[in-house]
Amino acid sequence: MDNIKPVRIRFLDTNKFSEVLVPSKVKKGDFIVIESEKGQELVLVMGNCVYTDDTKNYKFVRVATKEDIATFDKHEEEAEEFLNICKEEAEKLGLEMNLLKSYIPLNRTKALFYYTAENRVDFRELVKILAKRVKMRIEMRQVGVRDGVQIAGAVGVCGQQCCCNLFLDKFENITVEILAEQNLPPTPTKFTGVCGRLMCCLTFERETYSIKNDLPEIESVLDIEGKPLTVKLYDFIGEKIILSDEEGNLQELSFEELERLNLLKPKSCGSCNGCSNN
The missing domain is CATH 2.30.30 (SH3 type barrels.)
Structure with missing residues (x-):
């Protein structure tokens, strides 16, 4: 058996990062298949990393084949149709939710729907309708507004793609106190990101002001x-x-x-x- 090493991976549904142990032949830029709580997933290898407790959360299955990538692409098209169906049915039911993305793992264990909402949403009736229409097990996942931008992607006030969608792997707790620390005017609206929260980049130079x-x-x-x-x-x-x-x-x-x-x-x-x- 090949030697193993930890690598950093990026999930293609949420754009979040994690780690997994893989054979030493796996390299940056490869697509691999892993087993997660969602099923078998195609993920992108970002490069080698240091072993942490998170590395043990997922199981390496194989280096992705052309068939795996073709299946992923096919599922993405199908998931887009599912998302439109979900939006249509949610609107009929009068549910106040912002549906972001639908996702189908390679082995079709379920169809996941990511959404944001200001309040708790009773989607039990929606799930019943969706299960009948798409004929798959349904899982609804509510995410925070910052996670929503990370999933959907957006352009920030700087004119660049939002940092959360490009490289951030976790969200820092950002409060208005950070404005005073950096001698910025105490007007949070000027420093609010697309998500409606204070911009993540406010923390990037925080150490400079320590x-x-x-x-x-x-x-x-x-x-x-x-x-x-x-x-x-x-x-x-x-x-x-x-x-x-x-x-x-x-x-x-x-x-x-x-x-x-x-x-x-x-x-x-x-x-x-x-x-x-x-």
């Missing part, structure tokens, strides 16, 4: 070379602060110079908010 906890506070007065200077502004991109003297003249001081002059806040030992040891 030094804010060590910087002297705005409007605090520093004694530099015998002159009192007031902190007016942080410039995280330029890695400096802007200070003003008593006459209102501005000058800059880099984070490096602040550290050299011992003007950063004392590091906390964990039992208080910071102290100075003599």
Whole structure:
């Protein structure tokens, strides 16, 4: 038996990522068939990865054949028809749900329907109708609005494809506090993504702003070379602060110079908010 290794995979129905153990011959860009809770699935290999507990969740079946890929394509066309049927029946029943995608695994264990909804949806009657029309076992899966954009895809305000649809494997908890951390105006609507939540990219540079906890506070007065200077502004991109003297003249001081002059806040030992040891 071939040696095995963990690889990162991407699911073709949800665009989410995971890991699975595969034979060493499998390489980036290959399509493989795995066994999941949905049935046998065609997934894309993104590359090698480090072994984690998630790696044990799925079973490698085989490297995908031309027949597997043809079956997947055929099921995608069929699933699109199922989705239209589902939308039609949901509308007749007056169900308030946003249907995103239908998906059929390779071995046709079930037909899955992904949807978003603001409230709980009683879809029992819908499932009965669908089962009769498509003659398959039906599974309805409610997902969050961010998962919905990840599945359906969209273009963000930056003009690029949304990050969740391209490469994000998990969603961070993003709150309005992150705007203040990055000196952004406290207007969440300006930083709202297609999904209606704060944009995921707000977390990408968060570590850059972590030094804010060590910087002297705005409007605090520093004694530099015998002159009192007031902190007016942080410039995280330029890695400096802007200070003003008593006459209102501005000058800059880099984070490096602040550290050299011992003007950063004392590091906390964990039992208080910071102290100075003599």
